[in-house]
Amino acid sequence: MLAMVFETFGGPEVLHQAQVPAPEPGPGQVRVRVEAAAVNGWDTKLRAAPIPGMRPPAFPVVPGLEVAGVVDTLGEGVTGVVPGDRVVGFAASGGYAELALTAVFATVPDGLAATDAVTLPVAAEAAERVLRRLDVRPGETLLVHGASGSVGELATQLAVRRGARVVGTASADNQGRVAALGATPTTYGDGLVARVQALAPAGVDAVLDTTGAGVLPDSIMLRGGTDRIVTIADDSAAGLGVEFSSRSEQDADELADVVAALARGDLTTTVAAVLPLADAPRAHALVESGHPGGKVVLVP
Structure with missing residues (x-):
């Protein structure tokens, strides 16, 4: 599958397209065909330099903490969704890719765009x-x-x-x-x-x-x-x-509540830019500017 990766630390320019193996879902995970992946400050920190106290990543690294897309494969023990359902969740494999895994996710109601839904998890x-x-x-x-x-x-x-x-x-x-x-x-x-x-x-x-x-x-x-x-x-x-406070407390029910509220119009989020996956370097530069004006989203 096609993904955006980095194979050395550095500026946004180290991100580049590559063919990498498609991830296979483990127990409790689903694989989605990615419709949108959000860019977060953590992605830029992970790319820029080794993070103190964190084990160095195994290169090549596919960044991306949030994905929205269509379920195409279920891991063992997954219930409540079937292939073809639209979901949004926390990426268990890098989100800047055509396919990604998630274990903590919520279904996306009809009428809610993937580029809006993906602004929510993190x-x-x-x-x-x-x-x-x-x-x-x-x-x-x-x-x-x-x-x-x-x-x-x-x-x-x-x-x-x-x-x-x-x-x-x-x-x-x-x-x-x-x-x-x-x-x-x-x-x-x-x-x-x-x-x-x-x-x-x-x-x-x-x-x-x-x-x-x-x-x-x-x-x-x-x-x-x-x-x-x-x-x-x-x-x-x-x-x-x-x-x-930095320790994530991911909860699928809590995510489902905010996704439903966004779909109803009870919550709003701001999307600053929607860019092609290949423009991940530009997306990182926008986030690192400190004033992107909202969420920056990549679409394969």
């Missing part, structure tokens, strides 16, 4: 996980740093659905997008503490940082301590006494 898992860690409750105020990003926009909407009030930071150009999510928008940068205090004079009950942009000291000031602050992006968290 971002929704992170958003749901952190909201659980923060124990966000109705009537509370949640500050979301990076509310216009892939995780931030879902966390914002899910918190609003829980009955919380959300103050969301974003660039000046994205203030309207954040407001449309149901949040009170504000810009990041100098003066953030004063702006948030003016918008939430009773204080903020919890803080989610999706940016890793050095906002934890301001967050601690706004909270009056380190309690109920979680970051998914700032490596300085431990030194500040703030929780860093």
Whole structure:
């Protein structure tokens, strides 16, 4: 099968097309003919350099954490789907390929495009996980740093659905997008503490940082301590006494709920670009720019 691979660490240019063996599903897995694969920051980190504490990958590497497509083969013990069903899930083999495996997946309702469905697995898992860690409750105020990003926009909407009030930071150009999510928008940068205090004079009950942009000291000031602050992006968290959450808690039922909500129009996600699989280097460059404007999706 055709896939995008890298055989050495480096910039986006090390990604190239290659013929690789098709993966075979193991117990509990399905193989899908890929209709869309999402590009995540993790993909770019994996490609760029060895990751400290992680065993070096076996080259060639096919990146890709999220796939949507049509089931073509079932592994042992799989129930609930048959070949021909459309699914979206976490890739158990690299997603930048014509065929990929998944063991944690949900069916895709008719009318929901694969390029939209594939925006959900990683971002929704992170958003749901952190909201659980923060124990966000109705009537509370949640500050979301990076509310216009892939995780931030879902966390914002899910918190609003829980009955919380959300103050969301974003660039000046994205203030309207954040407001449309149901949040009170504000810009990041100098003066953030004063702006948030003016918008939430009773204080903020919890803080989610999706940016890793050095906002934890301001967050601690706004909270009056380190309690109920979680970051998914700032490596300085431990030194500040703030929780860093990175361990994925993949759940097929939870994924099915957000997929159904997206199909109903109860949730929205933003697709910044849909590119051919061969344009994976360009896709990585967009993600590494830090401001892709939404999810970048590859289609074989």
